[in-house]
Amino acid sequence: MAQYDYDLFVIGAGSGGVRAARLAAMAGAKVGVAESYRVGGTCVIRGCVPKKFMVYASEFAREFELAAGYGWTVGEAHFDWRAFLANKDKEIARISGIYTRNLNNAGVDLILGSASFVDPHTLELTERGKTHTVTAAKILIATGGRPKLPDVPGIEHVITSNEAFNLPRLPKRMVIVGGGYIAVEFACIFHGLGVDVTLIYRGANILRGFDEDVRSHLVDEMNKRGLKVLLSCSHERIEMRPDGVLVSHFGEGLPVEADVVMFATGREPNVEGLGLDKAGVKLNDQGAVAVDDYSRTNVEHIWAVGDVTDRLALTPVAIREAAAFAQTVFYDRPTRFDHGNVPTAVFSQPPIGAVGLTEAEARHQYKQIDIYLTRFRPMRLAFVADDERILMKLVVDRASGRVLGCHIVGHDGPEMIQLAAIAVKAGLTKAQWDDTCALHPTAAEELVTLREPYRPQELVAAE
Numbered sequence: 001m002a003q004y005d006y007d008l009f010v011i012g013a014g015s016g017g018v019r020a021a022r023l024a025a026m027a028g029a030k031v032g033v034a035e036s037y038r039v040g041g042t043c044v045i046r047g048c049v050p051k052k053f054m055v056y057a058s059e060f061a062r063e064f065e066l067a068a069g070y071g072w073t074v075g076e077a078h079f080d081w082r083a084f085l086a087n088k089d090k091e092i093a094r095i096s097g098i099y100t101r102n103l104n105n106a107g108v109d110l111i112l113g114s115a116s117f118v119d120p121h122t123l124e125l126t127e128r129g130k131t132h133t134v135t136a137a138k139i140l141i142a143t144g145g146r147p148k149l150p151d152v153p154g155i156e157h158v159i160t161s162n163e164a165f166n167l168p169r170l171p172k173r174m175v176i177v178g179g180g181y182i183a184v185e186f187a188c189i190f191h192g193l194g195v196d197v198t199l200i201y202r203g204a205n206i207l208r209g210f211d212e213d214v215r216s217h218l219v220d221e222m223n224k225r226g227l228k229v230l231l232s233c234s235h236e237r238i239e240m241r242p243d244g245v246l247v248s249h250f251g252e253g254l255p256v257e258a259d260v261v262m263f264a265t266g267r268e269p270n271v272e273g274l275g276l277d278k279a280g281v282k283l284n285d286q287g288a289v290a291v292d293d294y295s296r297t298n299v300e301h302i303w304a305v306g307d308v309t310d311r312l313a314l315t316p317v318a319i320r321e322a323a324a325f326a327q328t329v330f331y332d333r334p335t336r337f338d339h340g341n342v343p344t345a346v347f348s349q350p351p352i353g354a355v356g357l358t359e360a361e362a363r364h365q366y367k368q369i370d371i372y373l374t375r376f377r378p379m380r381l382a383f384v385a386d387d388e389r390i391l392m393k394l395v396v397d398r399a400s401g402r403v404l405g406c407h408i409v410g411h412d413g414p415e416m417i418q419l420a421a422i423a424v425k426a427g428l429t430k431a432q433w434d435d436t437c438a439l440h441p442t443a444a445e446e447l448v449t450l451r452e453p454y455r456p457q458e459l460v461a462a463e
């Protein structure tokens, strides 16, 4: 008789957990997975997927403007939030169903309940109020992350991204707090849907970690579209008035009123209640499960992948870490996921696509850097009277000619960056990029026709 109930038990059926469970089962392992909320995890249920639907929904207002320039007469536009929610929820349920079916087809036991450690090989599962235990030879922690709220008076009145996907009605005024991609994306989404949005961030500029030119370009473009961005501003308290209006008070400056206040001020690994101490699993200084390059924890038979390890909190990264784990442990092919040159996007309006080093990082790591940068008016906006510009920037190591980073702010930037990432990851040189014939007329052709290194005016003046 087998010593354990399962060869592998996975905690969390999100991006990482589902991939690992399926691959292990396909290798012949007996696999169980527990999911405490809904199969599909953050990405499918309250992350990337519903967010992208909201981005699409919110972009139409701008498209209608462009359409008029092209000669279209579009009737009075009206957005029905509840109709959108119904369609969005139907699609999310469909995708979650596919995930469930895939697990079933691979022969994985799915337990809809929460799991916590009793000892290093035993998990307690709580399903609809009933508990039982299972044992497993190997365990994978793939419990993801969750929104983290600061300790500010009145914080009980605010929502997080979790609730933003299902607001009962579209507010008239909204305050969104945070400078990361989630705050920025939701600010653009709700602004596009006609909400009067104020984005508030305590730092000097939004999107820390992105290239400086990208950060300032996006703020300019958001301002041009009428989105209010208040920087270097942090909440002292949030007051709920008797009429239900929420008033944000800051140390200085005027208070801001809103119907909804959303905080997107960071996320934390989902480790609470997991009983990691009972298994002896250690956390790192950031409170994430500490793992090595193979996603193994300090306990020999326990691994962790995805947001709970706080390496790079992105869906494809969780999936690749999970696949590397399965290859290593169940296919006898030791595999590490390389976290370098992972492309990222911010689905702001206009959106950002970025891969590789920022200019600041490159200047820190390399002796001499050449910057190629262009700001231009996209052709598709020829017939509208505004001043939107696309930004494209290449960061190049002068000695080797390698393109170390590529940064785009503008329509289709994320689509372009997925392909540019192949070249950056492959270590291609600027000369090789230039060798590639342009595809005309596109915005992307600018990436292979940037001839002269960029020299900011102030540098030219100083010479």
Ligand code: FAD
Pocket: 011, 012, 013, 014, 015, 016, 017, 034, 035, 036, 037, 038, 039, 040, 041, 042, 043, 044, 046, 047, 048, 049, 051, 113, 114, 115, 116, 142, 143, 144, 145, 161, 182, 270, 273, 274, 305, 306, 307, 308, 312, 313, 314, 315, 316, 318
């Ligand atoms: P998750 O997908 O979060 O799955 C963890 C699962 O574990 C959850 O379903 C949870 O319910 C379950 N769980 C937790 N504890 C237990 C327990 N004790 N027992 C049983 N089950 C448990 N990434 C991108 O790449 N692109 C994007 O555009 C993007 N947009 C995002 C937008 C938002 C608003 C958010 C919040 C995230 C976004 N992300 C995006 C990040 C992406 O969603 C995560 O990186 C990804 O889902 C991580 O996968 P995971 O498997 O680590 O965890």
